[in-house]
Amino acid sequence: MDTRVQEPGNNSYLIPQFEKMTTLSEQEQSLLAALEQDVRHYPADTTLTAEGEYSERLFMLKSGWACATRFLVDGQRQVLDIFLPGQILGLREMGLRHSLSEFYALTDVQACPFPKQRLTEIFEQAPRLTDLFFLAMAREQSILIERVTNIGRRTATERLAHFLVEMKVRLNLRDMAFHLPINQTMIGDTLGLTSVHISRTLKQLSDQGLITYQNGDLKLLDLDGLIELSGFERAYLEITPDWTRL
Structure with a gap:
């Protein structure tokens, strides 16, 4: 409703x-x-x-x-x-x-x-707005392609680390602490993992000193470490309008 x-x-x-x-x-x-x-x-x-x-x-x-x-x-x-x-x-x-x-x-x-x-x-x-909507759609497609790569070729630890870094970048946050308003089941359904596996992997990242996580409250303690672990490259989130009428 x-x-x-x-x-x-x-x-x-x-x-x-x-x-x-x-x-x-x-x-x-x-x-x-x-x-x-x-x-x-x-x-x-x-x-x-x-x-x-x-x-x-x-x-x-x-x-x-x-x-x-x-x-x-x-x-x-x-x-x-x-x-x-x-x-x-x-x-x-x-x-x-x-x-x-x-x-x-x-x-x-x-x-x-x-x-x-x-x-x-x-x-x-x-007409210029046509280009802008096309670029917005292309960015969504690139995010989906990266998600497929994440699920298909990265380990559970790499998948989750990559996802957490992506959300920080997409939220455009300077602060390393933020709230994820989605539960572990939803994160698992995003990454092709069970909620139990997500729970274990969150603990693993915490034990490695990379994050803290409790009830959706996330803090990235070592952003560079998460990026290195996951192989995160932010280029897929960046739009380049060079070829457009913009």
Whole structure:
């Protein structure tokens, strides 16, 4: 169930994400801000779009954490994406008639649903925004590719270390201590591991003096050590707009 939220003023989360890549014109800012007008509240554990549901809209995430998951016939779950504020849910599936994934609120979230057709209108009025949305979708694809590599070729310890560093970078935090609002089962479903294995691996990283972790409160004690252990390279999180019209 969603609840509409009245939000005063221009409190855009999408515009700052795009302005990391280029300076936006007033028209471009206005078109993007319009995607955030219909603010709705979705409680934690709410399904925004069900797997297999007719897919006619996207969601701009303004606050909270959400994810995209797939379920197997035996009930197992694979987390494909974890979304943070400023991201658009469903971009990678925008060419599909029915959703391949379930989009799910991990925490209480505020999100703005808008029809896919709105993007066509935006692209006609501001062609440069086509490039920006393409770059946003390409970044999500690169994160998914890295996740596949993580699951397929890294050990459990390397997977978890890589994931923790990635979340710090994506959250754009200077502080080494932050809260992960997802439980060990969800982390396991993201990394292809059981919750028991995640618990053991967290303890292993703690025993090595790399992290402390308790009830979702995480502190990276040795960031360089985690990067070296996991082989983390942040290039897949960085967007290079050199070839675009930006």
